[in-house]
Amino acid sequence: MTSWQRYLQQHQAQFIEQMSEFLRIPSISAQPEHLPDVWQCARWLVQRLESAGICQPAILQAGEYPLVYGEWLEAGEDAPTILIYGHFDVQPVEPLSEWHHPPFEPWIEDDKIYARGASDDKGNMLVPIVVLEALLRTEGRLPVNVKLLFEGQEEILSPDLPAFIAAHKTRLACDLVVSADGWQWSESEADLRTGLRGLCALEVTVSGPRQDVHAGTHGGALANPIHGLAQLLSGLHDEQGRVCVPGFYQQVKALTQAEREQLNAIPFDEAQWLARVGVTEPFGEQGYTTRERIGIRPTLEVNGISGGYQGHGVKTIIPARATAKITCRLVPDQHPQAIAQAVADHLHTRVPPGVTLQVKVLPNGAHPYYMASDHPGNQAAAHVLEEIYGRAPYYTRSGGSIALLTLFQQQLGVCTVIFGFGLPDENFHAPNEFFRLAQFARGQRAWGALLLRLAATRL
Structure with a gap:
């Protein structure tokens, strides 16, 4: 065991307590009343980075929201510069009645820490911070130059970040981004996600x-x-699960048969997956497997409906209005604004008589992201994951979105390795979110090994 690994092992209890402090801050970016908490979270992070040995961390601002930036650039000109990314804002907690404990009062049970943000992304993004501390305290230096950028608006799809990244290209310039926002396939199987919707x-x-x-x-x-x-x-989908919006699939890049076979060769227990969410059978676009539907095909979902009387009993009214929120998950080469406008145009052509329609395209957009599996950054991460898990990782595409990754690609010209250690069943975005403490520790070993390997990788 190396000195930095020993340091990590000896300080686990301290790190878990720090995670609990971090999780107690209700940094819900979607709710304006919690904006002060998002800023409090940023201040907590600055102090934590200072104690880890990061040089002069600072709070920056994009729109109303804070970001935290820090750097350690003493590895030399020949060493690569790695930008570490994560986010400290969290999802809303409703419905509160389904939480077993208050969502911002962390509790530990069965070697799992429960709280909103435990897995997505506070627990995961604390991992590289404690690794940097361990390396600096024991070795006195890092193997690579490091920049850190942690944002407070990821859960609302980073609407202010395009202008921010464009304005800070020089400060953020790097050879590779590594994201602490992500997860692995299972407790025994590793996963490198090469794409996000x-x-x-x-x-x-x-x-x-x-x-x-x-x-x-x-x-x-x-x-x-x-x-x-x-x-x-009801007219947005047909009976076969296809989206009925004209042009919706026009820019979708078809996968080759080999790519589909590679994806479907990954173990996937559909019955177990259905049981975990409490559903008896899958549904979706015909002609595609469940794995393909949740990874490589675009979707249109109604996320919420409101209108009329919502209280107990009956109130016999015709309501003045009704509202729905819609999101579409997109795949290469779909453009967020073009798809949103196509949906809006389709709805306007079908307005029933006697009512009026208003469609607002929200600023929360994210481009699809893709990184080749043979990119040197992915290959370095694959070697580390194979060492940690004892088997090669799967290469998959995720149904989720991280808006900033495509911005890094477009504005900085670099790809992002997705290197988080949550697991798919940890209830992120749902009640009783948790993070396995074993994965918290495993992630630390992996991040340390990755930084060391990247020092010798030509990026």
């Missing part, structure tokens, strides 16, 4: 009377906005 979002409002009206005196004579919204939403 992109995303676009819309808010759809159907309006009728200027205010809620009595359903007895007006019912049957006025169009009901909820009915109109339901009609519009």
